[in-house]
Amino acid sequence: MATEPLKGVYRRYLQCLNERRWDDLGEFVREDVSHNGKPVGLGGYRAMLEADTTAIPDLWFTADLLVTEGDVVACRLMFRCTPRLPFLGFRPTGKTIVFAEHVFYTFRAGKIAAVASVIDTQAVAAQSRP
Amino acid sequence: MATEPLKGVYRRYLQCLNERRWDDLGEFVREDVSHNGKPVGLGGYRAMLEADTTAIPDLWFTADLLVTEGDVVACRLMFRCTPRLPFLGFRPTGKTIVFAEHVFYTFRAGKIAAVASVIDTQAVAAQSRP
Numbered sequence: 001m002a003t004e005p006l007k008g009v010y011r012r013y014l015q016c017l018n019e020r021r022w023d024d025l026g027e028f029v030r031e032d033v034s035h036n037g038k039p040v041g042l043g044g045y046r047a048m049l050e051a052d053t054t055a056i057p058d059l060w061f062t063a064d065l066l067v068t069e070g071d072v073v074a075c076r077l078m079f080r081c082t083p084r085l086p087f088l089g090f091r092p093t094g095k096t097i098v099f100a101e102h103v104f105y106t107f108r109a110g111k112i113a114a115v116a117s118v119i120d121t122q123a124v125a126a127q128s129r130p
Numbered sequence: 131m132a133t134e135p136l137k138g139v140y141r142r143y144l145q146c147l148n149e150r151r152w153d154d155l156g157e158f159v160r161e162d163v164s165h166n167g168k169p170v171g172l173g174g175y176r177a178m179l180e181a182d183t184t185a186i187p188d189l190w191f192t193a194d195l196l197v198t199e200g201d202v203v204a205c206r207l208m209f210r211c212t213p214r215l216p217f218l219g220f221r222p223t224g225k226t227i228v229f230a231e232h233v234f235y236t237f238r239a240g241k242i243a244a245v246a247s248v249i250d251t252q253a254v255a256a257q258s259r260p
Contacts, residue, residue, distance in 0.1 A: 065234045065246065067199040074197045074204030076234050076246055102232030102248045104195045104206050116195065116206055118232045118248045 006107060007066065010073045013112070014061045020053060022046050030111045037116075045115075055085040064100070071108065077101040083128075088121055090128035097127035136237060137196065140203045143242070144191045150183060152176050160241045167246075175245075185215040194230070203235040213258075218251055220258035227257035 013028040031042045040048065053059050058081045065076035079099055083092035099120045106114040143158040161172045170178065183189050188211045195206035209229055213222035229250045236244040 065202060065204070065236075067197045067202050067204045067234070069197040069199055072195060072197050074195070074206075074232075074234070076204075100246070100248055102204075102234065102246075104197070104204070104232065106195075116230070116232075118230055118250045120248045121252050 006071070006073060007068045009107075009110065010066070010068070010075070010105070011063070014063060017049060017053075017061045022050060025049075028112055030108060030113050033112055033115065035115045035117070052087070055087045056081045056083045058082055071106055073105045073107065075103050075105070077103060087128075088119065088124055090121075090124050093127070093129055095127070097124060099123040099127070136201070136203060136240075137198045139237075139240060140196070140198070140205070140235070141193070144193060147179060147183075147191045152180060155179075158242055160238060160243050163242055163245065165245045165247070182217070185217045186211045186213045188212055201237045203237065205233050205235070207231045207233060217258075218249065218254055220251075220254050223257070223259055225257070227254060229253040229257070 009028065016024050016028060025046050026042055029042055029045055033040065033042055033045050035045060035048070056079075059079060060081070062078050063075050064078040065074075067074045077100065079101065080096060082094070082096050083090075085092065100123070101117060101119045103118075104116040105112045106116075139158065146154050146158060155176050156172055159172055159175055163170065163172055163175050165175060165178070186209075189209060190211070192208055193205050194208040195204075197204045207230065209231065210226060212224070212226045213220075215222065230253070231247060231249045233248075234246040235242045236246075
């Protein structure tokens with residue numbers, strides 16, 4: 001698969017997340033998607049995203065670095081947001097926090113099949129309530 | 131810069147780390163390298179790697195996923211190692227731990243100029259002493 005098409009698909013995926021169009025998620029994500037090795041499926045993946053954006057209503061997905069090669073998209077996502085509910089187990093302060101998430105997406109037949117994600121939880125912890 | 135040469139440079143960089151050839155680090159890393167936005171310089175970067183490999187003598191850098199495009203290399207590194215000293219503030223148990231690091235390297239003139247790294251500290255914490 002050429003580089004540009006996959007990058008375009010990924011950018012439309014981020015737009016789908018930012019517009020909270022959960023019913024369209026299946027256009028980008030496979031039914032049998034896994035997240036960090038766990039077979040969460042499309043339903044579980046959607047539930048995770050819905051929970052995150054409920055905890056953080058202004059969670060906008062912004063690509064800071066985006067690299068694609070073959071069937072893999074690697075993205076450094078930067079978030080500047082204001083959690084309203086506990087996120088990753090950390091209690092919000094009411095203030096805006098900034099943190100990164102580094103994600104590798106493996107595509108199969110044009111859709112995301114596997115997501116390997118590491119969130120900078122130390123940054124989130126440092127900006128949350130003890 | 132073509133994709134393959136940069137990937138080759140990066141693989142030789144990992145080999146340099148795995149062979150602890152610190153005096154050769156300047157072949158791959160610029161004098162003015164930054165790490166997570168901090169201008170640590172080659173000396174600071176080397177000191178960090180030396181400290182990590184002192185704390186974890188069997189810290190072998192293995193590329194699980196490797197994506198390069200333009201001047202950026204994105205790598206999912208997987209570690210299976212046995213920390214001997216505290217690492218990232220977590221006390222070792224004496225047992226082998228497994229964790230990922232997701233890193234984006236921006237190259238300039240064929241050498242690493244900027245490193246953006248997120249380590250799965252939750253995994254390290256879960257496998258360390260309380």
